[in-house]
Amino acid sequence: MASHGIARSAGSGVRSEAARRIELQQIETYKDLVGLVNTKVAERQYTVEVLALTTKLLTENPEYYTIWNHRRRILQKLLSDTAPDEPKFTSDQFIEQLITDDLQLTYKLLRGFPKCYWIWNHRNWILRNGEALLDAPTSRKLWLGELQLVSKMLQADNRNFHAWGYRRFVVAELQRLTQADEVPPEGPSLTESEFEYTTKMVNTNLSNFSAWHNRSKLIPRLLDERKADDTARRKLFDDELSLVCSAINTDPFDQSIWYYHQFLMSTLSPDCPRQSQIVLSHSNQDRGSYYEHEMEYIRDILEDETDCKWIYEALLTIACSYLEVSVGTNPFTTSDMHDWLEALQRLDPLRKGRWDDWRRSLNL
Amino acid sequence: MSLVSGPGRGGVAAGLPQELSLYMDKHVSYIQSLDRRKDEREYWLTEHLRLSGLYWGLTALHLLGHPDALPRSQVIEFVLSCLHENGGFGAAPGHDSHMLYTVSGVQILATLDAFDELEARVQGGRLKIGQLVDIAGLQDAETGTFAGDEWGERDTRFLYGAFNALSLLGLLHLINVDKAVGHIQSCANFDGGYGTSPGAESHSGQVFTCLAALTIAGRLDLVDQDKLGAWLSERQLKNGGLNGRPEKKEDVCYSWWVFSSLAMLNKQHWIDGDKLANFILQCQDPQMGGFSDRPGDMVDVFHTCFGLAGLSLLKFPGLIEVDAVYCMPRAVTKRCLSK
Ligand SMILES: [Zn+2]
Numbered sequence: 001m002a003s004h005g006i007a008r009s010a011g012s013g014v015r016s017e018a019a020r021r022i023e024l025q026q027i028e029t030y031k032d033l034v035g036l037v038n039t040k041v042a043e044r045q046y047t048v049e050v051l052a053l054t055t056k057l058l059t060e061n062p063e064y065y066t067i068w069n070h071r072r073r074i075l076q077k078l079l080s081d082t083a084p085d086e087p088k089f090t091s092d093q094f095i096e097q098l099i100t101d102d103l104q105l106t107y108k109l110l111r112g113f114p115k116c117y118w119i120w121n122h123r124n125w126i127l128r129n130g131e132a133l134l135d136a137p138t139s140r141k142l143w144l145g146e147l148q149l150v151s152k153m154l155q156a157d158n159r160n161f162h163a164w165g166y167r168r169f170v171v172a173e174l175q176r177l178t179q180a181d182e183v184p185p186e187g188p189s190l191t192e193s194e195f196e197y198t199t200k201m202v203n204t205n206l207s208n209f210s211a212w213h214n215r216s217k218l219i220p221r222l223l224d225e226r227k228a229d230d231t232a233r234r235k236l237f238d239d240e241l242s243l244v245c246s247a248i249n250t251d252p253f254d255q256s257i258w259y260y261h262q263f264l265m266s267t268l269s270p271d272c273p274r275q276s277q278i279v280l281s282h283s284n285q286d287r288g289s290y291y292e293h294e295m296e297y298i299r300d301i302l303e304d305e306t307d308c309k310w311i312y313e314a315l316l317t318i319a320c321s322y323l324e325v326s327v328g329t330n331p332f333t334t335s336d337m338h339d340w341l342e343a344l345q346r347l348d349p350l351r352k353g354r355w356d357d358w359r360r361s362l363n364l
Numbered sequence: 365m366s367l368v369s370g371p372g373r374g375g376v377a378a379g380l381p382q383e384l385s386l387y388m389d390k391h392v393s394y395i396q397s398l399d400r401r402k403d404e405r406e407y408w409l410t411e412h413l414r415l416s417g418l419y420w421g422l423t424a425l426h427l428l429g430h431p432d433a434l435p436r437s438q439v440i441e442f443v444l445s446c447l448h449e450n451g452g453f454g455a456a457p458g459h460d461s462h463m464l465y466t467v468s469g470v471q472i473l474a475t476l477d478a479f480d481e482l483e484a485r486v487q488g489g490r491l492k493i494g495q496l497v498d499i500a501g502l503q504d505a506e507t508g509t510f511a512g513d514e515w516g517e518r519d520t521r522f523l524y525g526a527f528n529a530l531s532l533l534g535l536l537h538l539i540n541v542d543k544a545v546g547h548i549q550s551c552a553n554f555d556g557g558y559g560t561s562p563g564a565e566s567h568s569g570q571v572f573t574c575l576a577a578l579t580i581a582g583r584l585d586l587v588d589q590d591k592l593g594a595w596l597s598e599r600q601l602k603n604g605g606l607n608g609r610p611e612k613k614e615d616v617c618y619s620w621w622v623f624s625s626l627a628m629l630n631k632q633h634w635i636d637g638d639k640l641a642n643f644i645l646q647c648q649d650p651q652m653g654g655f656s657d658r659p660g661d662m663v664d665v666f667h668t669c670f671g672l673a674g675l676s677l678l679k680f681p682g683l684i685e686v687d688a689v690y691c692m693p694r695a696v697t698k699r700c701l702s703k
Contacts, residue, residue: 002413002666004615004657008649026405038458064412066460069515121517159612165564209610213565216554255598255610259555266554276554351597353633 033057041070046077055105062109065118072125075102079133096138099130103142107149114153120162124169140177146170151197158201159210167194168214191222206247209256216263219278230281237278240264241290245297252301252308265294265318270325288327291318295331309347312340320362338364384645386675387653388682391668392430394653395421398665414456415446419468420669422475426693427672427684440478443469444485451496452513463512463525466496470529475696479533494535502526507550508543509561519560520551524573527580528690532700536580545583548574556591568599568608572621575628576689589629596626597634604639605658615657616647620670620677624688627677641678644671 015023037057040050054071057064079095106123113119127146131139147170153163171190178190195218201211219240223233241264247257267278268287279286295318302311319332319340341364345355398421401407410417418439425433446453446469452461453469470493473482482489496502502511503526510522523544530536550562551574557566558574571592578584599606599622605614606622619640626632646659647667654663655671669691676686685694 002617003662003664006662008656008660008662020403023405024403027403027408030405030408061409061412063409065462066412066454066458069460069513072515117517121515124517125515159609161560161565161567161609165560168563207611210565213553217563259610263554350600350602350636350639351634352636354594354597354631357634 030060033060037067037070041073046074048078050074051078058105059109062113062116062119068118068122071122075126075129079129092134095130095133099126099134099142102126103145110149110153111156114157114160115162117162120166124166127173136177136181140174143170143174143177147174154201158205158208161210164210164214168217189225191218191225194218195222202247206251207254207256209259212256212260212263216260216276220276223278230279233279237264237267240278241294245294248298249301252305252311255310258310258314261314262317265290265321269321284325284327287325288322291322291325292331294318295322306343307347309344312343312347316340316344316358334364337362384642386645386680386682387648387650388428390650390653391648391655391672392425392428392433392653394649394663395425395665395668396433412455412459415443415453415465415472416455416468417665418442419471419475420665422472423692424665424669424672426475426696427676427686429682429684436476436478439472440476440481443472443478444482447486447489447493451492451494453493461496461513463502463510463522466493467525467529469493470532471690471692474532474700475692477696477699490533490535494530494533494538503539503544505540505543508540508545508547510544520548520558520570520573520577521560523547524577527577531580532690532697534700534703541581545578545581545586548577549586552588555595556588556593557595565609566595568596568606568618568621568625571596572625575625579628579689584628587629589631593626593629593631593634596622596629597631600635600640604636604641604643606635606640613658614643616644616655616667616674617657617670619644620674620691623674623677624691627688632677637678641675641680644674647671 033053033056037050037053040053051071051074054067054074057067058071061067075098078098103123103126106119106126109116109119110123123146127142130142134142147167150163150167150170153160154167157163171194174190195215198211198215198218201208202215205211219236223236226232228236244257244261244264247254248261251257264278266272267276268282268290270282295315298311298314298318301308302315305311315332316337319330319337322330322332341355341359341362344358345352348355398417422434422439425431443453445457446455446459446465448454448461450461451466452463453465454461455465459465473479479490486492502513502522503509504511504518509518509520510526511518512522512525526539527536527541527544530538548558551558551560551564551570553559553566555566558570559565559567560570564570575584575587575592578587598610599608599618601607601614603614605616606619607614608618608621623632623635623640626634643659644655647655647657647661647663648671649656649663652663653668654665655667656663657667672683673686673691676683677688686692687694687697690697
């Protein structure tokens, strides 16, 4: 219904009578199954058998959100009344089995429907509910498994925003569990390993803005966690700048990289919120020298790439930031700024109105 | 009553005329035909979207200047058959209530000027719908954001849904608007955009929902308008279409979310409108009617609605004016919001 990327010619022209009969038969079978599930749930038959019927229906149609709700109604019942006379061991096993079954089902469905909100949502629900019933090590094991699942999903589509969102959620859950633990787990913290993960992702593909974005969110936390002093913070900032600058040099036409560069530059601003800051103690002198250094580097690239609009936009943006902190003599002239705007207007006519507005606001 | 089913059939991708025109009559009959496809499996597999499908189809017809192309009383009948005791709407009779369909239900009733009929059929109906959002506790008291239903999935889409439906019903006072606005701010990123939740990547769909909610709340002053405008303008690709995030493909539905966001910021001129119109027109099926996500793909009613809404916002001749915040005819939102 909201179809994406399906060629129009793929739509059948006229069905043969035989094909039509088969389709009508399929419709009847499907409607029977829907009717059966709805009836059983209305009768509150919250049993393992009805659970299996919802599995069958959801496998055919994972977008049918009401059936996911039915499934949760059944699971709530099954999870809450594991027979009191049974030995605890058996009921624990039963609970774990129910949870892992749902993890397997949703994993299978996500492979086919990686952008279906309802499946991601159900996975989240089953884990959160399972956590209340399982012992801490088992819960942790399950949540850790989620990181591997998400990595697989991101291998298939490295921009899937459901998967990135879920990844951040899983990390937050695991960190919450760690805080509750008496003995902290060994090895590097999750913030560290997540930071490493984004390094790996951007090294595989510089155009992966989702990974750059996550990196921008991890860095301030990473530094706080490391209790980094000013020197360490400056070192990391400089490392990030040189990483992104060499990426710009590799492909100055890739906007993902420029956005990350913009992010780093934005942390220099006095208006940068604390939770996004990298270096906490920039003076205007510092800012000025960073702006100057970046301009110099970008102007060098300009010599080989005169037709890349991102270069001109970056130069102009940095020039504006420079003027805001205004220290010493500008490393550029008004006529430079004028030329950069001219270039933007020439190279990027789609956004003509934006360049016109910019020219007016800068009085160029 | 269903308009959700099916991509259109046939349609030759090649051979579009150089001068692109809008095939208005074809689109009207395409939408009318959607309810007659009960012999297709797709019709049944999309039942969970029916009420939204009806909203997309009805809105498209109104923008095309054919508000009566669907029988009004039958539409109202169907909408009310999806209303639950808790004040929420499900996608179809027998489907659970959810914010997404509650918004569609309210939007349809508003478009048809049918709040009086709602009251006549369900005593205190408007307040009841409003209270789904309030009493059922869909707003998170701590963070101000909204869940889609009792099962708790949270997302800025649902926050916008609550603002949309409650403002049309004249019941915005039922929720904590300031808290919700604070939550939107916590979803803002360095590029001026917004994500699904704090920490999430900027995404055009979420930019639309956050910006529209802030517009309804009268708080556009909180937006970094130049930065966000710049990010939105970079969504336009050489072929004129707009994408949802950096380095993604163009799409008619994202074209609407991005362009309507630019309109809320008064920056429509930051992209090339003629090229965008051309891109949307290329996504029509000239034979059978309807719009697809990209030229040559299958059409559906979702992209048909957003394609026409985009053209309307571009002031394409012959179309009725659309409201960028609500994706409904401007005359309808004017009527509802002035009450
Ligand atoms: Zn689309």
